[in-house]
Amino acid sequence: MKSRRDFIKISAAGTGVAALGLTSLNWKGATTLLGANENDPVSDEELKLYPTYCEVCFWKCAGWAYVDKNGSIRKVIGNKEDPHCNGRLCPRGTGGIGMYNDEDRLKTPLIRETVNGEEVFRKASWDEALDLIAEKMDKLRKEHGPECLALFSHGTGGAMMGHLVKAYGSPNITAPSFAQCRGPREVAFAATYGEEVMSPERTDIRDTRCLVLIGSHIGENMHNGQIQEMSDAIDQGATIITVDPRFSTAASHSKYWLPIKPATDIALLQAWMHVIINEELYDKAYVEKYAFGFDELKADVQNKTPEWAYGITTIEPEIIRKTAREMAAASPAVIVHPGRHVTWYGDDTQRSRAIAILNALLGSWGRRGGFYFPDKVHLPKYPSPPYPKPKRSWRDAYPEGKYKLVSEVLSTGICDATIPNPNLSCHLRGWIVYGTNLMAALPDQEKTLEAIRNLDFLVVVDTMPMDITGYADVVLPECTYLERYDILRTSPHREPYLALRMPAAPPKYDSKPNWWIAKQLGERLGLGDYFKWDTIEDMLDWQLKQVDSSLEEMQKIGVKKYKREYEDLYLLENLIDYEFNTNTGKIELYSTELELEGFDPIPQYTQHPEPPSGYYRLNYGRAPMHTFSRTSNNPNLFDLMDENSVWVNPKVAALWELKKDEYVWLKNQDGVVTDFPIKVRVTERIRWDSVYMVHGFGHNNKKLTRAYGRGASDSKLITKVMEDPIMGGTGMRGNFVTFLKEDPNREEIES
Amino acid sequence: MRYAMAVDTKKCVGCSDCVVACQTENNVPNGYCRDWIVEVVAGSYPNVEIELRSERCNHCDNSPCVRCCPTGASHIVEGGVVLVTHNECIGCGACIQSCPYDARYSHPEGYVDKCTFCHHRLEKGQQPACVEVCPTNCLYFGDLDDPNSDVSKALRNRKWKVLAPEAGTKPQIYFLT
Numbered sequence: 019m020k021s022r023r024d025f026i027k028i029s030a031a032g033t034g035v036a037a038l039g040l041t042s043l044n045w046k047g048a049t050t051l052l053g054a055n056e057n058d059p060v061s062d063e064e065l066k067l068y069p070t071y072c073e074v075c076f077w078k079c080a081g082w083a084y085v086d087k088n089g090s091i092r093k094v095i096g097n098k099e100d101p102h103c104n105g106r107l108c109p110r111g112t113g114g115i116g117m118y119n120d121e122d123r124l125k126t127p128l129i130r131e132t133v134n135g136e137e138v139f140r141k142a143s144w145d146e147a148l149d150l151i152a153e154k155m156d157k158l159r160k161e162h163g164p165e166c167l168a169l170f171s172h173g174t175g176g177a178m179m180g181h182l183v184k185a186y187g188s189p190n191i192t193a194p195s196f197a198q199c200r201g202p203r204e205v206a207f208a209a210t211y212g213e214e215v216m217s218p219e220r221t222d223i224r225d226t227r228c229l230v231l232i233g234s235h236i237g238e239n240m241h242n243g244q245i246q247e248m249s250d251a252i253d254q255g256a257t258i259i260t261v262d263p264r265f266s267t268a269a270s271h272s273k274y275w276l277p278i279k280p281a282t283d284i285a286l287l288q289a290w291m292h293v294i295i296n297e298e299l300y301d302k303a304y305v306e307k308y309a310f311g312f313d314e315l316k317a318d319v320q321n322k323t324p325e326w327a328y329g330i331t332t333i334e335p336e337i338i339r340k341t342a343r344e345m346a347a348a349s350p351a352v353i354v355h356p357g358r359h360v361t362w363y364g365d366d367t368q369r370s371r372a373i374a375i376l377n378a379l380l381g382s383w384g385r386r387g388g389f390y391f392p393d394k395v396h397l398p399k400y401p402s403p404p405y406p407k408p409k410r411s412w413r414d415a416y417p418e419g420k421y422k423l424v425s426e427v428l429s430t431g432i433c434d435a436t437i438p439n440p441n442l443s444c445h446l447r448g449w450i451v452y453g454t455n456l457m458a459a460l461p462d463q464e465k466t467l468e469a470i471r472n473l474d475f476l477v478v479v480d481t482m483p484m485d486i487t488g489y490a491d492v493v494l495p496e497c498t499y500l501e502r503y504d505i506l507r508t509s510p511h512r513e514p515y516l517a518l519r520m521p522a523a524p525p526k527y528d529s530k531p532n533w534w535i536a537k538q539l540g541e542r543l544g545l546g547d548y549f550k551w552d553t554i555e556d557m558l559d560w561q562l563k564q565v566d567s568s569l570e571e572m573q574k575i576g577v578k579k580y581k582r583e584y585e586d587l588y589l590l591e592n593l594i595d596y597e598f599n600t601n602t603g604k605i606e607l608y609s610t611e612l613e614l615e616g617f618d619p620i621p622q623y624t625q626h627p628e629p630p631s632g633y634y635r636l637n638y639g640r641a642p643m644h645t646f647s648r649t650s651n652n653p654n655l656f657d658l659m660d661e662n663s664v665w666v667n668p669k670v671a672a673l674w675e676l677k678k679d680e681y682v683w684l685k686n687q688d689g690v691v692t693d694f695p696i697k698v699r700v701t702e703r704i705r706w707d708s709v710y711m712v713h714g715f716g717h718n719n720k721k722l723t724r725a726y727g728r729g730a731s732d733s734k735l736i737t738k739v740m741e742d743p744i745m746g747g748t749g750m751r752g753n754f755v756t757f758l759k760e761d762p763n764r765e766e767i768e769s
Numbered sequence: 770m771r772y773a774m775a776v777d778t779k780k781c782v783g784c785s786d787c788v789v790a791c792q793t794e795n796n797v798p799n800g801y802c803r804d805w806i807v808e809v810v811a812g813s814y815p816n817v818e819i820e821l822r823s824e825r826c827n828h829c830d831n832s833p834c835v836r837c838c839p840t841g842a843s844h845i846v847e848g849g850v851v852l853v854t855h856n857e858c859i860g861c862g863a864c865i866q867s868c869p870y871d872a873r874y875s876h877p878e879g880y881v882d883k884c885t886f887c888h889h890r891l892e893k894g895q896q897p898a899c900v901e902v903c904p905t906n907c908l909y910f911g912d913l914d915d916p917n918s919d920v921s922k923a924l925r926n927r928k929w930k931v932l933a934p935e936a937g938t939k940p941q942i943y944f945l946t
């Protein structure tokens with residue numbers, strides 16, 4: 019049995035560690051939270067509730083902020099009516115209050131200035147900062163055209179900033195969530211079913227009989243609704259099959275764990291198709307009615323036997339057969355999960371295609387326990403003039419016809435279009451970065467920096483000083499989600515729902531909400547017609563009145579459920595006639611669209627480079643208590659996990675004489691070394707050919723008084739990008755690292 | 770009446786939501802905790818097993834911490850809930866020494882603190898904060914004397930264990946295995 023001390027090591031907070039931390043912390047936030055000398059908990063009856071929806075990750079769970087009589091936010095609790103969370107927020111949502119209390123927040127607008135040859139930030143008033151940005155944007159528009167502006171955004175507030183940028187006349191609006199995350203699966207599912215997976219995912223985990231996870235570590239990624247439904251599925255005895263080179267938490271809860279050799283998943287998927295087709299286990303009626311290209315697929319997988327796959331994946335043929343039969347036995351209530359962060363090896367659209375095809379063979383798309391057809395509230399837009407039509411776009415950076423299947427703007431494409439190149443009549447010259455820490459979100463930091471060097475101006479809007487903030491010319495402090503209104507949440511689900519976020523407390527410091535910032539800039543740029551409402555309340559109330567509600571009603575209930583337009587949640591349950599939005603009108607096992615663009619119409623396994631001797635494949639993932647690199651400084655979440663560690667198999671540790679909890683630096687195949695040392699975790703949970711670390715640590719901004727220098731950044735080590743030729747995704751799992759026991763920076767000084 | 774909790778180790782993912790929910794509900798200062806997560810890894814790759822447990826005070830039937838308390842600050846209330854009256858506690862730490870589960874800590878304001886099963890919530894008919902928040906719904910709480918309580922049902926239908934039974938404390942946190 020492990021003692022309480024072990025909690026310190028796992029969750030990294032504990033009496034010993036914290037006693038040290040205490041002196042360096044500013045406790046103001048906590049004391050106001052506690053109230054004067056009053057440590058006793060307060061009964062819920064004494065607290066006032068304000069509806070919100072969480073912004074600590076993209077799941078956007080609706081909840082209530084509980085405010086005491088002094089106006090302090092005490093806690094945030096899930097809204098029981100909300101299907102995203104069912105009244106239970108995840109640890110990050112529960113700790114979301116730390117975002118509000120974080121004393122390292124951005125507090126005032128900042129403007130870059132040169133003093134005695136040194137660049138510094140100076141505090142500025144909102145008027146001064148906004149005037150300056152508007153002046154730069156106006157100059158850019160006049161001299162080079164509005165298409166030379168780009169917006170990177172993440173999160174709810176991105177919509178308002180996007181509205182501003184579209185009104186200004188630029189099409190270059192991007193989010194790392196496409197090319198660095200879920201893009202391949204959306205393109206693959208669209209190519210197969212004519213529809214994307216969407217967010218939250220349309221997976222009917224609640225009612226599934228068999229859940230197959232390909233490297234998807236639900237439970238470590240806390241996509242709330244999914245983890246809740248997976249837990250329900252466990253209760254109901256569903257079979258879970260997890261494919262992962264690492265013994266993930268999900269693997270530990272699975273009936274089958276397939277410890278696959280990294281980068282070989284497509285071979286396994288092909289062998290599964292082989293078994294399911296050759297043993298005639300597929301859903302014949304479904305395939306016959308809906309699928310296109312079955313014969314071609316069948317012919318193609320004939321030699322993809324489990325024995326063939328064994329040599330590639332190291333998964334025993336009998337296990338491949340057994341798991342294929344388990345899936346078929348559960349069909350159609352089976353989900354081969356599309357995953358979310360799927361930009362791994364550059365053939366990710368093809369891997370996602372293989373997953374989509376396998377689901378089609380099992381008849382799970384559109385069926386109970388498989389993939390449902392979501393619905394959402396169609397909220398009318400507040401009246402505003404049409405957007406101007408842009409004349410150029412980021413695509414001009416590439417030869418005609420490249421990335422035809424890319425359905426969203428590539429964040430890396432924006433970088434390419436910012437670096438001057440002969441294809442471009444004019445490169446991008448201005449960036450607005452909203453709520454995303456580009457230095458951690460994008461691979462290949464050198465390229466991002468090169469793009470930044472080519473900018474005339476860079477504006478960062480955020481709640482926290484991040485690594486990207488240091489490169490800004492103007493920094494605008496946004497208030498946190500607990501202090502602001504935002505647009506209504508309309509995300510699709512089994513039933514359509516609306517959720518409202520309203521402020522539970524006034525903005526701290528001199529911070530302002532995104533809608534106010536967008537409107538202020540819009541008015542300064544002569545785009546006031548696009549922001550005809552006085553405050554966002556007017557806009558929200560107008561929108562809500564179009565759908566039989568009102569701001570007043572939503573302030574009371576937070577979440578409102580609507581009726582589905584049609585009773586078609588499991589549309590294909592009875593094999594009704596249905597035309598898919600693909601070239602053939604069918605589920606394309608054989609993709610005519612990919613064929614047309616010159617790509618494999620049926621996914622094929624290709625071999626990927628393996629680590630050179632002495633190097634290990636760098637794998638990375640999530641911890642349940644953090645979101646990307648955004649939450650590492652949150653006092654509540656830092657308390658749960660204050661640094662990442664590098665997971666090393668005991669055999670590898672013995673070889674390198676690495677001891678538990680020892681600190682090392684990691685160096686990648688290109689000689690790039692982590693800025694800070696990282697703690698070694700010696701564990702049987704990882705293969706001997708790879709290492710693993712949680713993404714989002716190793717912050718380099720000293721303004722993050724807690725997170726600065728804690729742990730190491732995986733992003734820094736991802737210098738090799740394996741690009742997906744189909745959709746421009748940045749495959750990030752082809753990087754290899756080795757261990758340095760001495761501080762490399764010190765070595766440099768000595769030599 | 771006998772309050773108890775069962776933790777389903779087959780569902781817990783070690784997310785620590787129970788920890789942070791307790792901290793915000795009970796004003797536990799950052800750096801301290803009343804509940805915590807233990808991960809036990811057994812075997813070697815690829816034959817590995819993990820057990821994840823959310824742990825807290827066991828509200829023992831036979832509680833050494835209460836027996837050894839010189840001031841009577843540590844006491845037991847209805848339902849078997851073990852509590853510490855903060856303003857009677859002199860912070861001597863005898864109870865911390867006596868607890869085989871390391872379930873108590875010294876609060877920076879000079880008294881000893883620990884899990885109360887969210888007594889202030891039980892009084893209002895609510896569940897403890899950790900139970901209410903757990904995203905995997907793996908914490909079952911209630912009255913062992915009521916056969917229909919969540920905890921009674923869980924213990925009836927599943928195999929379970931308690932921690933350090935040899936200590937003779939008769940702990941009331943059960944782990945479903």
Ligand code: SF4
Pocket residue numbers: 072073074075076077078079103106107108109110111112240241242243
């Ligand atoms: S999953 Fe967690 S962090 Fe994400 S929105 Fe929900 S509560 Fe917030």
Ligand code: SF4
Pocket residue numbers: 780781782783784785786787788806822823902903904905906907908
């Ligand atoms: S909240 Fe639930 S799943 Fe998460 S660690 Fe606690 S008991 Fe486990």
Ligand code: SF4
Pocket residue numbers: 825826827828829832833834835851867868869870871872873883938
């Ligand atoms: S777990 Fe420790 S503190 Fe809790 S009742 Fe038992 S002995 Fe006392």
